[in-house]
Every structure is written in structure tokens, then in C-alpha cells.
Amino acid sequence: MSRPTxxxxxxxxxxxxxxxxxxxTLQHCEPCDRFLFYPRTxxxxxxxxxxxxxxxxxxxxxxSYTVVRRAVSEAFTAPYVIALIDLVEGPRMMSQIVxxxxxxxxxxxxxxxxxxxxxxxxxxxxxxxxxVLGK
Amino acid sequence: MANTxxxxxxxxxxxxxxxxxxxPDKTPRELCVQVTLDAVRNAGLxxxxxxxxxxxxAFAEPIMYHAEAVAxxxxxxxxxxxxxxxxxxxxxxxxxxxxxxIAAGMAHTIVVxxxxxxxxxxxxxxxxxxxxxxxxxxxxxxxxxxxxAYYALIARAHMDRFGTTEEHFAHxxxxxxxxxxxxxxAQMRELISVEDxxxxxxxxxxxxxxxxxxxxxxxxxxVITRGDRASSAAQKPIYLLGYGEGHAYEHISQAQDxxxxxxxxxxxxxxxxxxxxxxxxxxxxxYDCFTPALLxxxxxxxxxxxxxxxxxxxxxxSLPGGTKPLNTHGGMLSYCHPGNPGAMFGLxxxxxxxxxxxxxxxxxxxxxxxxHAQGGIMSSHATLILGNEQPS
Numbered sequence: 001m002s003r004p005t006x007x008x009x010x011x012x013x014x015x016x017x018x019x020x021x022x023x024x025t026l027q028h029c030e031p032c033d034r035f036l037f038y039p040r041t042x043x044x045x046x047x048x049x050x051x052x053x054x055x056x057x058x059x060x061x062x063x064s065y066t067v068v069r070r071a072v073s074e075a076f077t078a079p080y081v082i083a084l085i086d087l088v089e090g091p092r093m094m095s096q097i098v099x100x101x102x103x104x105x106x107x108x109x110x111x112x113x114x115x116x117x118x119x120x121x122x123x124x125x126x127x128x129x130x131x132v133l134g135k
Numbered sequence: 136m137a138n139t140x141x142x143x144x145x146x147x148x149x150x151x152x153x154x155x156x157x158x159p160d161k162t163p164r165e166l167c168v169q170v171t172l173d174a175v176r177n178a179g180l181x182x183x184x185x186x187x188x189x190x191x192x193a194f195a196e197p198i199m200y201h202a203e204a205v206a207x208x209x210x211x212x213x214x215x216x217x218x219x220x221x222x223x224x225x226x227x228x229x230x231x232x233x234x235x236x237i238a239a240g241m242a243h244t245i246v247v248x249x250x251x252x253x254x255x256x257x258x259x260x261x262x263x264x265x266x267x268x269x270x271x272x273x274x275x276x277x278x279x280x281x282x283x284a285y286y287a288l289i290a291r292a293h294m295d296r297f298g299t300t301e302e303h304f305a306h307x308x309x310x311x312x313x314x315x316x317x318x319x320x321a322q323m324r325e326l327i328s329v330e331d332x333x334x335x336x337x338x339x340x341x342x343x344x345x346x347x348x349x350x351x352x353x354x355x356x357x358v359i360t361r362g363d364r365a366s367s368a369a370q371k372p373i374y375l376l377g378y379g380e381g382h383a384y385e386h387i388s389q390a391q392d393x394x395x396x397x398x399x400x401x402x403x404x405x406x407x408x409x410x411x412x413x414x415x416x417x418x419x420x421x422y423d424c425f426t427p428a429l430l431x432x433x434x435x436x437x438x439x440x441x442x443x444x445x446x447x448x449x450x451x452x453s454l455p456g457g458t459k460p461l462n463t464h465g466g467m468l469s470y471c472h473p474g475n476p477g478a479m480f481g482l483x484x485x486x487x488x489x490x491x492x493x494x495x496x497x498x499x500x501x502x503x504x505x506x507h508a509q510g511g512i513m514s515s516h517a518t519l520i521l522g523n524e525q526p527s
Contacts, residue, residue, distance in 0.1 A: 006273040038274045038389075064295070064393060066287035067340040068279065072267050073260060076279040082339075084288055084388055094275045094388040102340070107295040124277055 001075040005119045012039045014053045019123045024058045024113045026089060027051040037091035058113030059130065060085040063092060067102040085111055085127055096126045104129065145234040146365035146372035147521070149178025149246075149358030150483045155471035156322035158352035159255040163193035166250035166354035168208050174246055174356035179369025185358065187215035187245030189233055191225045191475045194265050195256035205248065215242040222269070222510025223422055224380075225249065226478035227517035231378045233359045243361050249476035250354020262350055266474075269511060271386045283347055283425065285387045285512040287339040290427035292393035294341065296442070301341050303445025304426035305332035308345045308468050310453045311423055315465025317455065317496040322349050323469045346426040351471035355479035357486070362525070371490045376503070377411065377520035379404025387512040396513045398435035405518035406437075411503065413437040416520075418488055418504040419459060420481035423466040432507055436518065460498055463488060478508035482519070489523040 008016045018025040026035045029043035029051055042049050065083035068076075081097040083105075097105065098114070110130040115123040151173030153166045161169065167190060175182055188211070190202040198204045201218040215236055219229040226249065233245040253262045263281060270276040270285070293299045309329055315321035327345060335345040365372035381397030381404070384390050406412055413436060421436075423429040430444035438459065439447040447453075453461035464470040464484035467477045485504040487493040506519045 003279065004272065004276040006277060008273070012273065038271065064288040064292040066284045066291060066342075067337075068281060068284050069337045069339060070281065070283070072279050072281045072284075073264055080279060082278055082280045082284050082288070084393070092388060094271075094278060094280065096278045107291065118277060 001073060003075045003118055005122050011041055015039050016122060018053070018055070019115055019125060022115050023055050024125055025053045025055050026087075026091060028054045035087075035089040035091050037087070037093050056087060056089045060087040060111050060127070062097075062105065062107050062109045062111065064107060065097060065105055081105065083127065093125070097128065098126045099128050144238050144362045145359050146362060146368070146374045147357050147486055148360050148365055148368035148370055148372050149174045149180065150486045151177050151356050152480065152483055153250060153354040155320055155353035155473070155480070156351055157254055158252065163196040163250045163252045163256065163354070164198065164205065164208065166252070166352070167193070167205050167248050170250060170354045170356035171205065171209065171246050171248040174248065174358050177370065178358040180244070180358065182209060182211055185244045185246055186213055187233065187236060187242030188213045189217055189219055189229045189245060189247045191219050191229065191249045193251040194262070194474050195252040213242070215245065220475075221515055222475060223424060223477060224508045224510035224515045224517045225475045226482060227378070227506060227508050227519045228380065230357070230359065230375070230482070230519060231380075231517070234375055234378070237359065237361050243364060245359050246356055247359065248354065248356035249479050251474040251476055252352040253350050253474050254352045256352070259350070271388065275386055275388055281339060282512075283342050284339040286425035286427055287342045288387060289393050289431070289513060290341055290425075293427060293431065296394050297445075299430070299442075299445045301333060302329055303448060304341070304346055304430060305329040306445070306448035307423065307426040307429045308332045310448065311462050311466040311468040313454050314463045314496065315469035318464050318470065321465040321470045322351055323465070342425060342427075348424045348467035348472040348477070349469070351473045353471045353473040353480070354476055355483050357479075357482060366525075371523060372525070373486050373489050374522050374525055375519065376522045376526055377405040377407070377409025379408060379518045381516040383514060385511055385514050394431065395441065396431055396435050396509070396516060398432050398507065398509065398516045398518070401507070401516040401518040402436040405505070405520050409520045411520060416503050416505045417501050418463065418485060418498060419453070419461045420485050420504060420506040421462060421466075422478055422481070422508045423462060423468045424472070424477070426468070428509070428513060431513065436505065436507060455496070463493070463496055463498065478506070481506050481508070485521055489521060
């Protein structure tokens, strides 16, 4: 059993192509001067259809987190950390926090993005405590 | 009473529950058929006198056209027949759709029936995967969140913002179990303490297994009819005094606010519709899929100030003998939780209490009850206010 893996739509493809390059990109709405996530055909504020992809910092803070002790399926090995991350550019995203002791985590901590392969073609953003070097 | 909605035109006149808990001898469809017939009989009617059916689908036995298949099984051709799917909120949204259909003349008497068998007709793994599939397929599910994990994110945020503790959440489980202890049908009846909850197996920090609702089989149905027909019903009619909905988002990662839910919106609408206030409610039947959900509903429906839900629960007001009885059947934490039909049992219990048919756990001086349900991850909310006297 393998982990659920996105099959990007044409609208979403730039996000996953950037992930494969090791870059976090978000759609930006010029009239609202606002970033959005997840990828959409229209701004979810003004419904402008002309959104532009921009690379962002990959930095954020923990809005909330949980240590999953009972995995959702055999594709995952507990424990693992699920978090909601407020990116410094504004949007919130769900991800995993990797390479950390759960006891070290707290709401408000600063994170940096990293990328992990979910399949041969797809890499997904995960996060690490900022300033902690990867293994 | 300043009732501006559709609901004052309708009343609940029949109800039935199947066996609940572990019920391996009937499929979800058979349970749905059984409670449909039993609820109509409870109303003193025959199926020929009912002209509408509303159901919800079953995870354990999905049927493409569910309500039509249940009617067919009964050899019944109702005038109005539709399947509703709004997750945990399905129960009260279906009640409101029934009331709206009756007010619009689409039917005069409707059965709302739901059943599922997550316990006996699915493996534990299947039940977990199907429930967690409410997560966004590209931006949540790949990371492996479980439904308890979604609610743990809400719990952690509430703890961080308001100083709520794991003990506070535990009090919700203790309260529901204390009521279940008095109900002979409840799936889990053995009394538990705060310490029992805190020391139970961790599922998704800070939630332990006793913070999580049950996985059950079971079904329930109610019969709703036009007000002018209710006065001649076999049972004491239970009137729909007010109703409200609130829809904030679908996926938890898109929530504007993790600690305040659209129960604020649905509650305000239901109070305005009924002309009543939180203080007027004699009984609370809230949606206790996980203990933090219950705590946040207590705050958002106006039973205490925001952030004080933990202290409210710890004070014991919701326990047997307290001034605000809560989930007097034991809730989904202790009575049963067969998935989408879960809130039906909050409704049937409210009807029993308002009729004066709740046996040894019957509350004194019962006039009003507030029933609340939510779908998604505290995403969509529905609040229903019931009373046992006809609104003027």
C-alpha cells in the first residue's frame, strides 16, 4: 500500500513542477495583492481568473499540530506529525513536520520547507523546524 | 412567538431506533427499512398515510439512489423521495428539508430514516480510510491525517489560545458516559473518570481513545407532518420551533478560525427563528464526535463565554442532576455512532424527553431542547430547536 499521491490537474501542475525543482510557489492575485493556496482557477476573494505563480520564502509558523499515534493506513508508520502551517506570505497549508522530536514542537514555532518524493514523479512540501539541519 | 421560518408549520409525531452498538444480523439497508416501518407505526400511521421519504447513504453499503432503493424494498411509491448527504449535519438538514417540502406542498408527512453499520460491515481500517477521505485529496490526504488528527489540530489550537487543558476535554467524555450509564441500550455504560480518559491510549495528541466517539451499527427514523395533522397524532407532537445553518469551509486547512466555528451562525439563526435564547433550553443534544467539538459547540451556541467551555464542563452542570443536561442518551461518545446517522439519536432522545417517555432518565419540567450537528471537520453546522407545546 502506498501513500495517497496527487494526480495534478492542468491548473495545479505549476505547483508540482516547482516542488520537483525544490521550490515552493503560490498563486498571487494582483488586484487583491494577496497569495492563495490551494491552487485555483480564480482568486477565492475577488474571483479574478488571471493568477500568477510566484516563488515564496518557504518559511512559516505552526498554527497547530498533532502527533498521529494511530496511522490512517498501512501506508503510514506512526508516530508522525501533521501540522497546519501559516506561511509568511499569508496562506495556511497542511503538511508534515519531519526530522523532529514531537516533544520539541509548539504552536508559533518557525518552520522551513523541504521536499520529499511521494512517487517517481511527485514531490511534496514538508516542513522542518527552522535552523535545524536535515539528516 | 416570533417564528419567521418554515418550521412552525411542522411537528415530529413518530420515532424509532434499531438496536445499536454491534448489530451484525442486519445490513444497513435492512436497518433503514426496519426503522422506517417502526417510526411510522410509532406515529400511529401506516405507510399508505405517509407520502415522503428522506434518507442518507450508508458507507458500509453504498447505494447510488438510496432513498429510492429503500422505498422500493418496502414496495412503496412515495410522492417525494430524496437522499441527503451533508456528513454529520445530514440529520438536521434533512429535517429542515422535510419541513420545507411540507411547507411547499410537496408532501404532507415525511419519514426521515438513516442507518449504517461501520462496526460490523467494515473493517477498522476501511472505516478509518473512508472517514478520513473527507480530507482534501491533494493538499491533506497525502500527509496521512486521520479524522481524530483533524480534531486534534482544533484541540491544540484551543489549548494554545484559551489555556484549555486535556482534563477539560476529558470532562466531556466523563459527562456523556455518566448519562450512558443510565441508558440500558448504550454501547458503553461503565462509568469512567477524568483519569481514565487521560490514561487511555493516545490516538492523535492531545486526543486519547476515550476522547473519540464510538464506531457502531445502528439506525433511527422520525416522522414529520404538517401542523394541522399533528394535533390528531397518536403521540404528543414535538414542534420544530427554530432552525439555523452555518457553512464556513469544507477542509480544515481552509478554516478561517480553528477555535470558533459556524455553530455561532447556525445557533444565532435558530435562536432568532424560535424567539428563544440559550437560557431557555432545558436539554442540549450536541454533536460529540470528539470531546473538543463538544466543548467548542458549548461556547459557540452561547452556553458560556468563548474560551470558557472547559470550565463549563468541569463544573458538572452537564452531569445527571445538573442544571444543563447534555446528551442524556450518552451521545456518540458512549451511546452509539454509526457515522452519518449519529445525530439521529440525539434527536430521538430529545423527542423521548419532550414526550416524557425517557424512563428512568426522564428529566423534570421538559419544554425545550436544542439539537446540534455538524458535517466535515467542524465545517457545516445545523441547529434545531424543539418544543412540546404548539407555537402560537
